[in-house]
Amino acid sequence: MSVKLVVRVKLLPTRLQASVLEATLHACNRAATYAARIAFEQKTYGRNELQKLVYADVKATFGLSAQPAVRVVKKTVDAYTTLRANLAAGNLGRTGSTRWRKATGEPVVFRPEAAQPFDDRCLSWQYDARTVSLWTLEGRLKGLRYTGHADQLKMLAEFRRGESDLVQVKSKWYLIATCDLPDSQVYEPADWIGVDRGIVNLATTSDGTNHQGRRLTRYRRWQAKKRAELQARQTRSATRRLARRARKESRHAAHVNHKIAKEIVSVAKRTARGIAVEGLGGIRERVRLRRDQRDTLSSWPFHQLGAHLAYKARRAGVPFLEVDPAYTSQRCPRCGHTEKANRRSRDHFCCRRCGLAGPADHVAGVNVRNRARSAWVLVNVPVPAPG
Secondary structure (H helix, E strand, O other): OEEEEEEEEEEOOOHHHHHHHHHHHHHHHHHHHHHHHHHHHHOOOOHHHHHHHHHHHHHHHHOOOHHHHHHHHHHHHHHHHHHHHHHHHOOOOOOOOHHHHHHHOOOOOOOOOOOEEEOOOOEEEEOOOOEEEEEEOOEEEEEEEEEOOHHHHHHHHHHEEEEEEEEEEOOEEEEEEEEEEEOOOOOOOOOEEEEEEOOOEEEEEOOOOEEEOHHHHHHHHHHHHHHHHHHHHOOHHHHHHHHHHHHHHHHHHHHHHHHHHHHHHHHHHHOOOEEEEEOOOOHHHHOOOOHHHHHHHHOOOHHHHHHHHHHHHHHHOOOEEEEOOOOOOOEOOOOOOEOHHHOOOOOEEEOOOOOOEEEHHHHHHHHHHHHHHHHHHHHOOOOOOOO
16 A cells, blocks of 8 residues: 655746747647547547547647647546546536536536646656756757755655646646655554544544634635625626635645644654544535535535545554544443433533533544544454364
8 A cells, every 4th residue: 555645846947948838738738628529529538439539630730749649638538537427426516407517518628727747758857956858849848947845855756656747827837746655554553542523623632632623714704705795796807816715715724634634643653542533424415504504514624634634644654543423422431321412512511321521522532532442453353264
């Protein structure tokens, strides 16, 4: 097993090099849009079949050489695969809805600055010199400098595998490379840290550590207010500003989740314990909320926090488990009595049988820890030899 991470390095092209990169990227995306239209018209979404239809035209019309033309076809096929997956998952509305008809009634279109994959035949890295050489419409562009964080550059040199994507963001150029990191050896945990995830408190551990989400909640409410103001204007400028705000909000939430996950994994590794979280898959389908609560749940980054905890734990060799979330906030960890009335309010827990009281999220974290202890024993029961 391994952990796949992406490293984004910033390119430092000269003005001439930037113009060549822009022309190349735009040509690749025009070619991909053409291939997508042919695939849509011919109902041909297989890679080999589509390549037979468009390969010669892509090379002759858009000036692409052989390998970039192959990558364009692959990018087009992947786009339709992703579209079908989103349709099947219901991410584009119900069958027959306006959004669903728009997604299925016209071919995929690629933005001029959309990312273009380059494999090792089109792109080579010179790690010591911190330069790359890549194919362009004007021939091989050599000596193109790049920069990045020292840790990411070290990871790039040691673990880069497969394709790298060229992308333009606001007149700046980046290469996004995939790194395949080997898993660390997972140790036998001395105990577990149970993590209860929530909206008000983003994460509460069985140790009593509380990572509050109030600042993030206030930030999101402020962003929601600004979104409503911009949406009321209904102008193209307002639409662009909405997109920028959405990206900024997403980056902020990801940063908060990274910090929380990093701290929890660090504590677990230092104390030789594992990390256990509730398995919250499908919570949006299971929970019925008032209209004024739906936006809060939809923007709740609990899944991202769980993903960050999982991959950071794998990198550090920390055991990680997901346990049954049923009644973790209603069960008494001392006597086992489970009752809805045990949780008198969102913040307070008091067992109706034995009187154990405390913060509700802390109690839930303790229950998660206890379930992880039992689950780990079951997972690691030695299997008797046959016969």
